[in-house]
Amino acid sequence: MGPHHPECPDRLHAVLHALEAEEFAPLLRELAPEATVEQLTRVHPLNYVEALLAIRPQLGEQVALDGDTSMGEGSAEAALRAAGAGIKAVDAVMEGWARTVFAAVRPPGHHAEPLRPMGFCLFNNAAIAAMHAWEHWHLDRVAVVDFDVHHGNGTQAMFESHAELFYASSHQSPCYPGTGLVWEQGVANNIVNAPLKPGDGSAAFRAAWERTILPALENFAPQLLIISAGFDAHRDDPLAQLRVETADYAWLTDRLVDLADKHCKGRVVSMLEGGYDLNALAASAKVHVRSLMRA
Numbered sequence: 191m192g193p194h195h196p197e198c199p200d201r202l203h204a205v206l207h208a209l210e211a212e213e214f215a216p217l218l219r220e221l222a223p224e225a226t227v228e229q230l231t232r233v234h235p236l237n238y239v240e241a242l243l244a245i246r247p248q249l250g251e252q253v254a255l256d257g258d259t260s261m262g263e264g265s266a267e268a269a270l271r272a273a274g275a276g277i278k279a280v281d282a283v284m285e286g287w288a289r290t291v292f293a294a295v296r297p298p299g300h301h302a303e304p305l306r307p308m309g310f311c312l313f314n315n316a317a318i319a320a321m322h323a324w325e326h327w328h329l330d331r332v333a334v335v336d337f338d339v340h341h342g343n344g345t346q347a348m349f350e351s352h353a354e355l356f357y358a359s360s361h362q363s364p365c366y367p368g369t370g371l372v373w374e375q376g377v378a379n380n381i382v383n384a385p386l387k388p389g390d391g392s393a394a395f396r397a398a399w400e401r402t403i404l405p406a407l408e409n410f411a412p413q414l415l416i417i418s419a420g421f422d423a424h425r426d427d428p429l430a431q432l433r434v435e436t437a438d439y440a441w442l443t444d445r446l447v448d449l450a451d452k453h454c455k456g457r458v459v460s461m462l463e464g465g466y467d468l469n470a471l472a473a474s475a476k477v478h479v480r481s482l483m484r485a
Contacts, residue, residue: 191260192252194233196429196466197297197310205294205462208472209479212251217483218288222275222295224267227320229277232321233314233348238305242266242312255307269297269312276319276461280414283457284327290447290458290482292419294475298463300342300418301367309340309367316461317348320355325415330354333412335403336361337442338420338463341370341429345418346381349426353378356410358403360395362423382406387422391433395423399442407449413457415450417443420463421474427467439474443481458484 191197209217230239245254245261252260272295279291280381301309320332333356334349346369349355353376361370363385370383376463384398405438407415425433450458458480465471 191262191310195260199430200298200468201471202294204468204472205475206430208476209294211476213472214483220278222271222293223278224270225277225313226274229318229322230273230313232325233317234304242269242307255304259307259310259312261312265297265312271295272297272299273313273318274416275308276315276323276416276459279459279461280319280364283414283459284323289456290485291460292479292482293459293461295462298420299461300336300338300345300463301340301346302418303347304427308344311344314344314348316342316416317345319416319459319461324354329395329413331356331412332409332414332416333358333407333410334416335359335407335440335446336420336463338418339423339427339432340366340420340464341383342366342418342463343369346370346374347387350374350376351410353380356380356407356412358382358384358407360386360398360403360423362388362390362432365430376415379406380410386432388431391425391434392435392438395432395434395438396441404445404449411453413454415446415454415458417446417458417460418463419460419478421465421471423479424465424467424470424474426459426470427465429464429466436473436477440477440481443478444484447481447485451485458482458485
């Protein structure tokens, strides 16, 4: 993404280093495959996919897609593998050789709309995983929940007209990208937004989930739960002004795992989205994965 950009390789290095701790030794670690064009076109039109994959900058060059989003020489492959990670994760939990999966990927995906890359995102990884679960595994109800500090406008745009897909988000408002108002509810109340004010912390964050999102998710009763796991609502993150604590991510993951045990046979796929303070990102990913391992 270029020098000094917050969406940098060090983010993934920090997460992977944190997961080298002894407690994570039992984890099965898999290389993410590249998604196929057919898999990508379940969400993005073919002309969009082909145009994006045709951008192949030379070493050290960046091609700007918008004011926030660029591609470098490795971006196309990274984006294919980020999307492919979600697909392989869905296959793993559906085939039964994994119960929960954490996909440590970049670039993130939840801002990518069907026809537009934005917000550091190229392909919508979580939506592609959900559509794979719906079309390939023939699930009737697939849910994506999103606790990134920024609203996942791309995921909402793809889900809002599909009653069998559920999207819920807690996020700061006002904040980028300016979507995610409470009245945005989808065709079958399958979109649930819980905006939080700048400066809100643990109490407001937990209340948004306890009172609004978790009851709606319970009512939807998903057969598969996908998490857009962005950790930039953390109090130390530089890109927004929520004050969520590391422990809040453990609390929420525990609640989501409990719900998945009830409705999804424990099947949870978590995909990394944002998180730009490296220490906060590493600590938050650790508690998140620790909770997933208890499933």
